[in-house]
Amino acid sequence: MDTALIESVVSIAIRAGTSVMFAALGGILTERSGVLNLGVEGMMLAGALAGFAGTYYSGSLLVGLLLAIIIGALFALLHAFWCVTLAGNQVASGLALVILGTGLADFLGQRIGPGGTPLVGMVSVSFPRTPLPLLSSIPVIGPAVFNQDALTYLLYLLIPLAWFYLFRTQAGIHLRAVGENPRAADALGVNVAAVRYGHTIVGGALIALGGAHLSLAYTPGWSADISGGRGWIAIAMIIFSMWNPLRAVVGAILFGGVTAIQFRMQVAGSSIPTYFLNMLPYVVTIVALVLVNQRRSLAGHSGIPSALGTAYHRE
Amino acid sequence: MSCPVNRLQIMKLTLERKRSRSSAATLIALLLSVLAALIAGGALLLIVGANPLQAYGEMFRGAFGDDFALTQTLLKATPLLFTGLSVTLALRSGFWNIGAEGQLLMGAFAATGIALFWTDSLPTFLVIPAVIIAGFVGGALWGLLSAALKVWLGVNEIVTTLMLNYIAIEWIEFLYFSAWRNPRGFGFPGTAEFPREAWLPPLSGRLHIGFAIALIACVLVWLLLARTKWGYELRVMGASLPAARYSGIRLIRNMLLVVMISGGIAGLAGMSEVAGISHRLQNGLAVGYGYTGLIVAFLARLNPLSAIVSAIFLAGLTVGSEQLQLTMNLPASFALILQGTILLLVVAGEVLTHYRIRLLLPQRRQASWTQPSSNQ
Numbered sequence: 001m002d003t004a005l006i007e008s009v010v011s012i013a014i015r016a017g018t019s020v021m022f023a024a025l026g027g028i029l030t031e032r033s034g035v036l037n038l039g040v041e042g043m044m045l046a047g048a049l050a051g052f053a054g055t056y057y058s059g060s061l062l063v064g065l066l067l068a069i070i071i072g073a074l075f076a077l078l079h080a081f082w083c084v085t086l087a088g089n090q091v092a093s094g095l096a097l098v099i100l101g102t103g104l105a106d107f108l109g110q111r112i113g114p115g116g117t118p119l120v121g122m123v124s125v126s127f128p129r130t131p132l133p134l135l136s137s138i139p140v141i142g143p144a145v146f147n148q149d150a151l152t153y154l155l156y157l158l159i160p161l162a163w164f165y166l167f168r169t170q171a172g173i174h175l176r177a178v179g180e181n182p183r184a185a186d187a188l189g190v191n192v193a194a195v196r197y198g199h200t201i202v203g204g205a206l207i208a209l210g211g212a213h214l215s216l217a218y219t220p221g222w223s224a225d226i227s228g229g230r231g232w233i234a235i236a237m238i239i240f241s242m243w244n245p246l247r248a249v250v251g252a253i254l255f256g257g258v259t260a261i262q263f264r265m266q267v268a269g270s271s272i273p274t275y276f277l278n279m280l281p282y283v284v285t286i287v288a289l290v291l292v293n294q295r296r297s298l299a300g301h302s303g304i305p306s307a308l309g310t311a312y313h314r315e
Numbered sequence: 316m317s318c319p320v321n322r323l324q325i326m327k328l329t330l331e332r333k334r335s336r337s338s339a340a341t342l343i344a345l346l347l348s349v350l351a352a353l354i355a356g357g358a359l360l361l362i363v364g365a366n367p368l369q370a371y372g373e374m375f376r377g378a379f380g381d382d383f384a385l386t387q388t389l390l391k392a393t394p395l396l397f398t399g400l401s402v403t404l405a406l407r408s409g410f411w412n413i414g415a416e417g418q419l420l421m422g423a424f425a426a427t428g429i430a431l432f433w434t435d436s437l438p439t440f441l442v443i444p445a446v447i448i449a450g451f452v453g454g455a456l457w458g459l460l461s462a463a464l465k466v467w468l469g470v471n472e473i474v475t476t477l478m479l480n481y482i483a484i485e486w487i488e489f490l491y492f493s494a495w496r497n498p499r500g501f502g503f504p505g506t507a508e509f510p511r512e513a514w515l516p517p518l519s520g521r522l523h524i525g526f527a528i529a530l531i532a533c534v535l536v537w538l539l540l541a542r543t544k545w546g547y548e549l550r551v552m553g554a555s556l557p558a559a560r561y562s563g564i565r566l567i568r569n570m571l572l573v574v575m576i577s578g579g580i581a582g583l584a585g586m587s588e589v590a591g592i593s594h595r596l597q598n599g600l601a602v603g604y605g606y607t608g609l610i611v612a613f614l615a616r617l618n619p620l621s622a623i624v625s626a627i628f629l630a631g632l633t634v635g636s637e638q639l640q641l642t643m644n645l646p647a648s649f650a651l652i653l654q655g656t657i658l659l660l661v662v663a664g665e666v667l668t669h670y671r672i673r674l675l676l677p678q679r680r681q682a683s684w685t686q687p688s689s690n691q
Contacts, residue, residue: 038473042655078659088662091411091473095609096658103651110646111363224648229481236474275489282478289470 003140009260010144017256018152019044019210019218019227023234024241024248025155025162026206030076032166032243033199034179034307035083038094040207041231042101043075045224047208049105049119052215052222053112056124061216064124065151068212069205075101076204080197087311098231106224119222126220127151127213149217151209158206162245175199179305182312192312210234229282236285240292242303251288258284344664345614349628352656359652365645377638378631384638386521390592392630394419396529397584398608399615399622401454404536405577407617408549409556410570414461414476415581416605417483418454422582423589424487425453427506427596430513430589431495442512446590447528447583454582455575457483462574466567484601491596505597515591525587530623532580537619549573581605603651607633610658616665629654 023040030037037043050071055064075097082093113119127149135146166172177185178195186192214226233255241248262277270277357367378388398415405412412418429449434442457479464470490496490506497507515523540546548569552559560566584604589596611629615621636650 082659082662086663086666088666092609092613092658092662095413095606096655096662098655099606099610099651099658100655103648103653103655106648107359107646107652108363110648116364229477232474232477232481236478239471239474273489273493275485275493279482279485282481286464286470286475286478289474290464290468293469 005264007140007144009257009264011147012260012263013253013256014145014148014152015218015256016259017252018148018155019213020230020234020237020255021155021159021248021252022151022210022213023207023231024237024252025158025245026072026203026208026210027234027238028166028203028241028243028245028248029162029175029199029206030203031238031308032175032179032305033196034182034305034310034312035080035196035200036090036094036309037076037079037200037203037207038091038235039075039079039097039101040094040234041227041229042098042105043072043204043207044101044211044214044227044231044234045105046075046101047072047211048215048226049109049211049222050208051212052124053108053119055126055216056119056122059125061125061127064216065209065212068208072204072206072208072211073201074204075208076201077197079204080200083200083311084193084196087313090309090311102224109222109224120224121221123221127217149213151213151217159245159249166245176305179307182307186312186314192314196312207231207234233281233285236289239304240285240288242292243305244303254284254288255281340668341616344668345616345661348657348660348664351660352653355656356649356653360645360649363645365643370639370643370645373638373642374632374635377642378635382520384634388627388630388634389522389526391634392627393526393529393587393591394584394604395607395611395626395630396526396533396622397587398581398604399611399626400529400532400536400608400619401577401581401584402608402612403615403617403619403622404540404549404580405574406612407540407553408570408573409553409559410462410465410574410577411473412458412461412476412574412577412581413473413609414458414479414578414605415584415608416601416603417476417480418457418578418581419585419588419605420480420483420487420601421457421585422450422454422579423585423596423600424483424490425582426450426586427490427495427509427589430509431506434510434513439512442510443515443590446513446515447586450582450586450590451579452582454585455579458574458578458581459571462571466570480605487596487600488598491598495596497595503597505593506595509590509594513590514594515587523587523591525583525591528583528587532583533619533623536580540619545569581608607654610654613658613661 023044027037027040047068051064051068053064054067055061058064079093079097082088083090109120110118113122129147129149132146132153136142138146166176174185174190175195177188178190178192182192210230211227214230215222219226237248237251237255240251258280262280265272265277266274353371357371360367360370376384378384398419401415401418402412426446426449429446430442433445437445461472461475461479464475465472492504495506497503497505500507515525518524518527540550548559548564551562551564552566552569556566585600588600607629611622611626614625614629632653633650636647639645639649640647
């Protein structure tokens, strides 16, 4: 393969993987606290709409991102209230958020354009690719990795930060303790409910940013099917990563890589019908989960937070 | 742990777990959930400048107002009954089937295959049974994939059933846009129309026997779960997989079988849509019946008979919202908003009917210093 091809595939892979990685990162933070969030797809859609609408009306990408963060946090707050305070069924609450988020995004997307018209087809500012000085001139890696948009660069910072937070700080230890054994964490004086609320909300904001990356950078504009199941792929990535942000990068690049290859094959006029190429990310996700599970059963643990999906009652 | 805020508190609400709950309380909680969702939806309508009372009036007329509307609602309830039942049966046995959508599509695919290519070579009286069985088998095998991945490879079924939905969507698009596209369809994306013999016969008017099959399936699943030994095993599995393992239940065999049946029932939804309504495989089949099935199941509290009521209600919401789009130009996704809100509130109601809300009144001053450190 010539270097130009590698550059282009890696570049597209990162670009396509960004939204999934944001969502996976948000999901990992949430689930490390023991709260299962299946609402990712709905929260991404809500974030995508909020980001686009905010930017469209203010002309400022920052306002759009802020609105996406707020909407994502609100959805997550709702989920946390249901899962932590009410101790309701977390799977059902997450699925309800998917349906609610999908419905709200579609409904409002058709109503909040200028004068009550649809937002579909409207154009606003979007994140351009900004080559980083010096770094982007490194051969091969430079054009592929350091010629991306600002949100992807933000992700480059957030991933190691999240890893450091989870595994090298006191707060990270508390977080993991709450996800593994809330009773023990409580006995040590950790406020279980506060930790769960906090991380679910921060996680929701990150998930919504993933959605905003779609509508403000990857495929600028709004359409109701903009996320196309990426929220669910993010959930698969979380399991695949064994709740570790660094391993999730592998999953996101894999997903992005499949998208990139699919794109290249279409450009090259491959004889395989596009429908089969479109199946690839989902097939690869299933295969990846199977492989990880095989390795995991050899290693004897899956990395799943032991208290995931269960409410904590202080008796 | 005591903190200064506690002392300022005048009274406190606590939740206490109750041993059992009355079915009246459950019913009231469900009705309140639906009512609260309608109020929340009304608030949204106000925000976008529509009159909620007029909108709900339109929805009701569109869904239940006359014979035409009622038929439309029952037609819409048919796939929802199948998918709701599919989710119910799997979940009662401990399997989260989020893949009814994909199983529906694969059922439609198999039924279409039989209707298009086998009708001529089968005796006429066998065509309809063959189409129905094909629909069941198509969904069952698609469901079996996820079940096999779960029981043998330990892969989470929520993710696999969902991924398989997206794969199924691409597959049937391939069929009606490309492989099976009607050559004489004037560019219309769909297969050729099924031969007459493969159309599901009418029940009354436009309502086809798919609706009757769905009702029968509800009763059969209810009988299975409530009245048979195997159903009892399934319910033990649903309550606790480890408990089922210790009591010697054959988990793997049961799980594979029950998910196949669950997938098969979802497949019947796809079969009844193509053989009962469109009479061809075409665009517009993957509209979320599988996901709405989850709400049907939850609203019915996983009872196969109650699912009949909740499916008709949710079908009414959908048909009513389509009416809303026509008459008031409001997006039909309003139905999704109501459905999501209802599901959330039903989950909350589930919790609250399990608990008694108790009001703790402040202790009198004297009492509080005679028991100084009993602050909770």
